[in-house]
Amino acid sequence: MAPARDRRTGFSRRRQYSTFFGYVLAVAGAVVGAALLAASIFNPPAFSAARMAVASVTAPVASVLDAGVDAVASVPEAIGTWFHVHGENATLRAEAKRHRALLTKARVIAYDNRRLRALLRVRDRTPEPVVAARLVASTASSGRRFALLDAGRVQGVTPGMPVRGPEGLVGRVLESGPFAARVLLITDPDSLVPVRRTRDGMPAIAAGRGDGRVDIRSVNAANVRFAAGDMFVTSGTGGLYAPGVPVAQVEATGSDSVLAIPFAAPDSLDFALVERPFMPLPPPPPPRAAAPPATPSAPAPAR
Structure with missing residues (x-):
């Protein structure tokens, strides 16, 4: 039987309620969107706080879903890697052999760099994670x-x-x-x-x-x-x-x-x-000049 073309609610309570709640949700969504748009224009700090509050709720859920998607997506990659592991192993061995001389030279440079920095008393500051x-x-x-x-x-x-x-x-x-x-x-x-x-x-x-x-x-x-x-x-x-x-x-x-x-x-x-933000170390204080030796005072003349 062909579907009816008349989409009026008629006397069906279910269709009436569905249509009514659809209009209510549409109007509520438009009001909320207008309120958020006005807040972003006239009160950016309040809008930023509301945005981060919503993000704090959705971020853990998104993190769990992202972990599940990564786990599923890693299965085909693991299977493909298993089939090509022998070829990749030979390629990596050849690459390591070609770079052995460069690695030795880099180690010598790194050793000389550490020695010179120690002589110059240069201090490194690494930002704390x-x-x-x-x-x-x-x-x-x-x-x-x-x-x-x-x-x-x-x-x-x-x-x-x-x-x-x-x-x-x-x-x-x-x-x-x-x-x-x-x-x-x-x-x-x-x-x-x-x-x-x-x-x-x-x-x-x-x-x-x-x-x-x-x-x-x-x-x-x-x-x-x-x-x-x-x-x-x-x-x-x-x-x-x-x-x-x-x-x-x-x-x-x-x-x-x-x-x-x-x-x-x-x-x-x-x-x-x-x-943490990186802050350069302050320059060392300049060395103080040595104070001149005190000269002995002349004896007072006898009266």
């Missing part, structure tokens, strides 16, 4: 680039703390709630990271583009040439990011400003490390 947390969400299709971390003020996470992954720098904490934090990624247009080139120490700025990449801009000179494959790490300038953290690699040769690909991709990261 606060917590390792899961990145449960990130904006991959928006002009603004944020990520959600399933750790907040209860775990000691506060705004301004740098966030890094195993491959390199991820960003910094922008907002923190009780059990969740919002991370500003280095690819966001509002992100500026002081960096230096690894091969010669040239300072530069890594500015986010909003499309998953960053711009590397020279700061001290004009007509600076960048080569494809140049790697940049944090310089430690500004006191927020610790020096030596990998940031990005230049995509193509250019001058003054070039595109670079970040080492850490938030979309593929499971966990990230939240660290």
Whole structure:
């Protein structure tokens, strides 16, 4: 039998209640959306607090679901790795043999570096990690680039703390709630990271583009040439990011400003490390000049 074209509720109480509750939910959703839009425009701090409160509730649930999806997705990868393990083993052995000379040279350089730093009494300051947390969400299709971390003020996470992954720098904490934090990624247009080139120490700025990449801009000179494959790490300038953290690699040769690909991709990261802001050690006090020896006072004349 063909379905009836008359969609009026008629005398059916069930259809009447369904239609009524549908209208109520639609009106309530529109009112809540308008209220949130007004709060974000006229009272951003209140909207930020409400957003982080909701994120603190949804972040643990998203973390559990993300762990389950990762476990299921890892099964085909594990099966494929088992079939190709012999070929990968031979490739890795050949690569280790080729890099043995470079490894020996690097060890000699590292030993000389430690000896010279000890002679110069140079002290290293490593930022203390606060917590390792899961990145449960990130904006991959928006002009603004944020990520959600399933750790907040209860775990000691506060705004301004740098966030890094195993491959390199991820960003910094922008907002923190009780059990969740919002991370500003280095690819966001509002992100500026002081960096230096690894091969010669040239300072530069890594500015986010909003499309998953960053711009590397020279700061001290004009007509600076960048080569494809140049790697940049944090310089430690500004006191927020610790020096030596990998940031990005230049995509193509250019001058003054070039595109670079970040080492850490938030979309593929499971966990990230939240660290305390890096503060450079104060310079040592200048050595005090030796006081001149006291001269003996002349004896008083006898009267």
